Structure formats: C-alpha cells, structure tokens
Amino acid sequence: MPFRTGRDSTTTWLFLLGGVLIALLAGSATFTSLRAERTFEAIVQERATRRHAADLLSALQDIEVGQRGYLITSDSSFLEPYEQSLASVPLQLEALETDRLKLGREGNDELRDLVERRLAIAARTIEAARAGDVEGGRAIVANGEGRAVMDRIREILTTVIDESDARNARGIGSQHRLNVLLQALSVLGGLATLAIIGAAVLVLRRQIVALRKADEDMRRLNASLEERVQQRTVDLIAANQEVQRFAYIVTHDLRAPLVNIMGFTSELETALKPLQAYVLADGAPVSESDIHDARTAAAEDLPEALEFIRSSTRKMDGLINAILKISRDGRRELRPAPLDLEALVRQSLDTVQHQIVEAGGEAQMSVEVPKIVSDRLVLEQALGNLLDNAVKYAKPGRPLRLYVRVRPEGPRLVVIEVEDNGRGIRADDHDRVFDLFRRSGAQDKPGEGIGLAHVRTLMRNIGGEITLRSVEGQGATFILHVPTDLRRVLDEVKA
Incomplete structure (x- = not known):
C-alpha cells in the first residue's frame, strides 16, 4: 500500500x-x-x-x-x-x-x-x-x-x-x-x-x-x-x-520671321511714298527724280519687300504646322497589337533601298527579338524617320553603310539601333538635335528641324526613349528603347 x-x-x-x-x-x-x-x-x-x-x-x-x-x-x-x-x-x-x-x-x-x-x-x-x-x-x-x-x-x-x-x-x-x-x-x-x-x-x-x-x-x-x-x-x-x-x-524661332515682316513692312511704307507722289500728283508737274524713285519702288523695292514677307510667313506657317503635328501625335490614342519586328524593319528598309543602291551603298539587318506588343504606326514613323535621316545625311564621297539591329535590353525593353557611316554629329550637339527646330552641322539639306524631336515625342508616348552615339565624321547610331508590351505600360499609367 x-x-x-x-x-x-x-x-x-x-x-x-x-x-x-x-x-x-x-x-x-x-x-x-x-x-x-x-x-x-x-x-x-x-x-x-x-x-x-x-x-x-x-x-x-x-x-x-x-x-x-x-x-x-x-x-x-x-x-x-x-x-x-x-x-x-x-x-x-x-x-x-x-x-x-x-x-x-x-x-x-x-x-x-x-x-x-x-x-x-x-x-x-x-x-x-x-x-x-x-x-x-x-x-x-x-x-x-x-x-x-x-x-x-x-x-x-x-x-x-x-x-x-x-x-x-x-x-x-x-x-x-x-x-x-x-x-x-x-x-x-x-x-x-x-x-x-x-x-x-x-x-x-x-x-x-x-x-x-x-x-x-x-x-x-x-x-x-x-x-x-x-x-x-x-x-x-x-x-x-x-x-x-x-x-x-x-519664342525665338517664331520671333525671327515676325521681325522680318515688321522690317519689310517699314520698307513697304518707305517705297510707297514715291509712288504716292507720282500717282497722286493730279496733273501737277512731277520731277525726274520722283519718277525715277517711283519706278525703282515699283520695279525693285516693293517686289523685294513682298517676297521677303511671303518667305517669312511661309517660315512661320511651317513652324506652326510642325508644332501642331507633334501635338496631334501626342494626343493620338495608342493601339497596342502584336508586331513582327523583323518584317517591320525589312519593310522600312525597303522604302529607302533604291536610294541606298543609287548611292552605291548597302543595308543590313539583325533581329534577335522577332515579336513584341506595341503601336505599329509609332514604330513605323520613328524607324522611317531615322532611316530617311541616314540617307539624307550620308557623307559625300563615301558609300552609305546602314545597319539596323534589334536586341533585348532587360526583361521589359528591346533596343532598335540604326547605325550609319554618314557625317556624324558633334558631341556638343548630341542633346540639341532632339530639340524642336534645332539642327546640327552644315545646313545644306532642306528641313525644319522637327524629325528627331518628333521621334522623341513618339517614343515617350509609348514609354520608351531615344538616345544617340556619334563621332563627327565617322557616323551615328540612334537607339530606340522600346517596351516589349505596350499594354503593361498603359496599365501602369492608368494605375
């Protein structure tokens, strides 16, 4: 127990x-x-x-x-x-x-x-x-x-x-x-x-x-x-x-034509005085000097002033149209769709191929990223503008060599490089060429200086960017940084 x-x-x-x-x-x-x-x-x-x-x-x-x-x-x-x-x-x-x-x-x-x-x-x-x-x-x-x-x-x-x-x-x-x-x-x-x-x-x-x-x-x-x-x-x-x-x-570029118009308006007023003295004489004797001045004004001064005024108004019209074009593109609704980049690059090169061949040059392409989702019109306009510039600013006496490369850049971007052996761009102008109405180098080609500014606007609209590598006299490489899926970019913007 x-x-x-x-x-x-x-x-x-x-x-x-x-x-x-x-x-x-x-x-x-x-x-x-x-x-x-x-x-x-x-x-x-x-x-x-x-x-x-x-x-x-x-x-x-x-x-x-x-x-x-x-x-x-x-x-x-x-x-x-x-x-x-x-x-x-x-x-x-x-x-x-x-x-x-x-x-x-x-x-x-x-x-x-x-x-x-x-x-x-x-x-x-x-x-x-x-x-x-x-x-x-x-x-x-x-x-x-x-x-x-x-x-x-x-x-x-x-x-x-x-x-x-x-x-x-x-x-x-x-x-x-x-x-x-x-x-x-x-x-x-x-x-x-x-x-x-x-x-x-x-x-x-x-x-x-x-x-x-x-x-x-x-x-x-x-x-x-x-x-x-x-x-x-x-x-x-x-x-x-x-x-x-x-x-x-x-302000600067629109002011210049206005100053010209104002100046030549004063010229018109000056040229009008001898004409008035001659036409409004009402039978009074007119001196040989007045007759000579009136004829000079009618034959030379007035046409010259009118031509300068007309040229200045055309310049202003071109600048205003350029601003409106960029503004319209900025308001355009983006349309994401599957894109075949290889076909897009080949089609863009075909549009300038005859100019390259006529100049004794050649063009090549390399596409490592065949498909993305983006806005076709934006990429067509951006790539077409860069190719046109490469042909337009080829270095005289040197056959044009044009190379378009497409490669990945991280998980969400692709890079489209347009490389040429043309005139190149001075280092001081690498940022300036993307400004509206700004051009670099010799001004021997027609243009208003809106092409690269337009490309930059297009790329930023789809969440991308454009950059530049260039050595003056050796050529230039413009790089388009393009999102692989525009839908994701638009969703993030909405969010």
Missing part, C-alpha cells in the same frame, strides 16, 4: 505536472494567439495608415502633374486625372485621420491645412488657364508657393510612413519572440501535450507565414512607393525643363 500510495502520488504529481504543463501551454498558446491577433490587427491597421498616406501623396502628385500638364499644353485630357485625384484627396485624407484615431493618435491639423492650401493653389492656376490667362496660371506656379507647400506635405506623409514601418517592425519582432517562447514550452510538454503542441505549432506556423507575408508586402510597398516618388520627381523635373526649353525655342 505504501508503494501504491507512492506510485499513485507520483502519478498524481505527474498528472498534476502534466495538467500544469497543459495549462501553461494552453495559457501560453492562448496568450500568444491573442497577442498575435492584436499584433496582426495593429500591423494591418498600420499598413492601412501607411497605404492611405501613400495614396494621398500619390493623388496630390497626380494633381500637380495634371495641373502642370494642362498649363503647359492647354490639353484638357490632363484634367481627367486631375479631377479624379481632386475627388480622391478628401477621401484619402479622411481615411488617414480615421486610421490614426483608431490607433489612438491625434489628427494632423497642419496636414489638412496644407492639403487645402495646395488644392486651392492648383484650383487658381486651372481657373486662370480655363479663363484664357495661361501665363497667369504659370506665374502662380513659378512663385514657388505650391512647391513649398507640397514639400512640407511630402515631409509629413513620409514621417507618417516611416513611423508606421518602425511600429510594424517592432510588432513583428515581438511576435517572433513570443513564438520562440511557445516552441520552448511545447518541447517541455513532452508526449503528454503532443496534441496541444501540434495545434500550437500549426497556429504558430500560420502566423509566421502571415507575418512574413506582411513583412514582404511592406518591403514591396516601400520599394514601390520610393520608385513611384522618385519617378514622379524625375518626371516633374524633366517636364519643367522641357517647358522652359520649348518656350524658348518657340
């Missing part, structure tokens, strides 16, 4: 110990589960706060892009994303403040005031432009108030995002420590608590996967936001520079 009593006691103690272990494990599992759920809810709430802050920043940047685009081009299509973002900003701001209240944090009156100021500034510029005072709208942008307000908004929202990321990182670390403790308790439970350990481990594994997924999502969100902010910043800087350069070029 004493033995049995001791064994029973041991068993009792073992059961008690097992019960204690089970209770500890159950309590630990319950505690960990509740902590994990609260931590996960906090992470979800922090992610919502972060997402609304990022969406608010993105919407404000879209408003800025739409505002500047409309002021630059007066194209009402820029107002569509502007209006959409304008409608979403109050919702995103309200959602952000609601999230902060759920997390026990106070609202940010400064942020709301800054957002209202930024929207008011944008509204004033748009209203001015709609009323016909585009320069007034641009002047509002130029004074820098909107940029200063936007910089402060970006600083506040970036702080919100960084704080949210830090809290999430701490929550994940805390959850990992709890999970380690639960594993240690599960091992001590032994066979008696195997079922509970298995259930706890199952719950634990699911939570770890969820936490890892949340961590990966945050990393992707960070990378995506940084990339979007950086790209939007680069786009805004490039757009500002493009506006300044375009305004200068248009």
Whole structure:
C-alpha cells in the first residue's frame, strides 16, 4: 500500500505536472494567439495608415502633374486625372485621420491645412488657364508657393510612413519572440501535450507565414512607393525643363520671321511714298527724280519687300504646322497589337533601298527579338524617320553603310539601333538635335528641324526613349528603347 500510495502520488504529481504543463501551454498558446491577433490587427491597421498616406501623396502628385500638364499644353485630357485625384484627396485624407484615431493618435491639423492650401493653389492656376490667362496660371506656379507647400506635405506623409514601418517592425519582432517562447514550452510538454503542441505549432506556423507575408508586402510597398516618388520627381523635373526649353525655342524661332515682316513692312511704307507722289500728283508737274524713285519702288523695292514677307510667313506657317503635328501625335490614342519586328524593319528598309543602291551603298539587318506588343504606326514613323535621316545625311564621297539591329535590353525593353557611316554629329550637339527646330552641322539639306524631336515625342508616348552615339565624321547610331508590351505600360499609367 505504501508503494501504491507512492506510485499513485507520483502519478498524481505527474498528472498534476502534466495538467500544469497543459495549462501553461494552453495559457501560453492562448496568450500568444491573442497577442498575435492584436499584433496582426495593429500591423494591418498600420499598413492601412501607411497605404492611405501613400495614396494621398500619390493623388496630390497626380494633381500637380495634371495641373502642370494642362498649363503647359492647354490639353484638357490632363484634367481627367486631375479631377479624379481632386475627388480622391478628401477621401484619402479622411481615411488617414480615421486610421490614426483608431490607433489612438491625434489628427494632423497642419496636414489638412496644407492639403487645402495646395488644392486651392492648383484650383487658381486651372481657373486662370480655363479663363484664357495661361501665363497667369504659370506665374502662380513659378512663385514657388505650391512647391513649398507640397514639400512640407511630402515631409509629413513620409514621417507618417516611416513611423508606421518602425511600429510594424517592432510588432513583428515581438511576435517572433513570443513564438520562440511557445516552441520552448511545447518541447517541455513532452508526449503528454503532443496534441496541444501540434495545434500550437500549426497556429504558430500560420502566423509566421502571415507575418512574413506582411513583412514582404511592406518591403514591396516601400520599394514601390520610393520608385513611384522618385519617378514622379524625375518626371516633374524633366517636364519643367522641357517647358522652359520649348518656350524658348518657340519664342525665338517664331520671333525671327515676325521681325522680318515688321522690317519689310517699314520698307513697304518707305517705297510707297514715291509712288504716292507720282500717282497722286493730279496733273501737277512731277520731277525726274520722283519718277525715277517711283519706278525703282515699283520695279525693285516693293517686289523685294513682298517676297521677303511671303518667305517669312511661309517660315512661320511651317513652324506652326510642325508644332501642331507633334501635338496631334501626342494626343493620338495608342493601339497596342502584336508586331513582327523583323518584317517591320525589312519593310522600312525597303522604302529607302533604291536610294541606298543609287548611292552605291548597302543595308543590313539583325533581329534577335522577332515579336513584341506595341503601336505599329509609332514604330513605323520613328524607324522611317531615322532611316530617311541616314540617307539624307550620308557623307559625300563615301558609300552609305546602314545597319539596323534589334536586341533585348532587360526583361521589359528591346533596343532598335540604326547605325550609319554618314557625317556624324558633334558631341556638343548630341542633346540639341532632339530639340524642336534645332539642327546640327552644315545646313545644306532642306528641313525644319522637327524629325528627331518628333521621334522623341513618339517614343515617350509609348514609354520608351531615344538616345544617340556619334563621332563627327565617322557616323551615328540612334537607339530606340522600346517596351516589349505596350499594354503593361498603359496599365501602369492608368494605375
């Protein structure tokens, strides 16, 4: 009996110990589960706060892009994303403040005031432009108030995002420590608590996967936001520079014909005086000098002045038509479709083949990427323009050698290189040749200087770019960087 009593006691103690272990494990599992759920809810709430802050920043940047685009081009299509973002900003701001209240944090009156100021500034510029005072709208942008307000908004929202990321990182670390403790308790439970350990481990594994997924999502969100902010910043800087350069070029090139017209209008007035003296004499004697001056004006001065005025108006008409052409191409709806690049390159070369043969030259092609999805008309116009330029600016006395290569450039781009052995382009003019109405080298060929500017506009419309390698006197290589799938580019633009 004493033995049995001791064994029973041991068993009792073992059961008690097992019960204690089970209770500890159950309590630990319950505690960990509740902590994990609260931590996960906090992470979800922090992610919502972060997402609304990022969406608010993105919407404000879209408003800025739409505002500047409309002021630059007066194209009402820029107002569509502007209006959409304008409608979403109050919702995103309200959602952000609601999230902060759920997390026990106070609202940010400064942020709301800054957002209202930024929207008011944008509204004033748009209203001015709609009323016909585009320069007034641009002047509002130029004074820098909107940029200063936007910089402060970006600083506040970036702080919100960084704080949210830090809290999430701490929550994940805390959850990992709890999970380690639960594993240690599960091992001590032994066979008696195997079922509970298995259930706890199952719950634990699911939570770890969820936490890892949340961590990966945050990393992707960070990378995506940084990339979007950086790209939007680069786009805004490039757009500002493009506006300044375009305004200068248009003003300078259109002013020259106007100055000529004004000057020769004065010549007409001067030449008209001797004619009036001769024609309006009404029978009064006219001196030989007046007769000679009148005949000279009729035979030489007037025709010469009229010819110069006519030439200047033709020049202005050509410049205006060039601007309208680029503007129309920029508004054209893109049509993505599967393209056979090998057939497209061969067809483009066929259009200039007779000119190459007549000059004693030859053309070759190499296509490593046969098919992509893009806009056929855009690539036909861009490639045709480059081939025409290669033939047009061949070096005298040297047979033209033309080589078109198509090769991959990373997972999302292909490169179309048009290489020639023509005149080449000076290093100082490598950027200048892509500006509207700007040409390089000897001006012995007809043209208005819109070809390469047009190609650059076409490529940027499909999310691509054009670059140049050239040595003066040795030839030039123009490189078209073309997205492999235009549909993805358009989806990203819409998103």
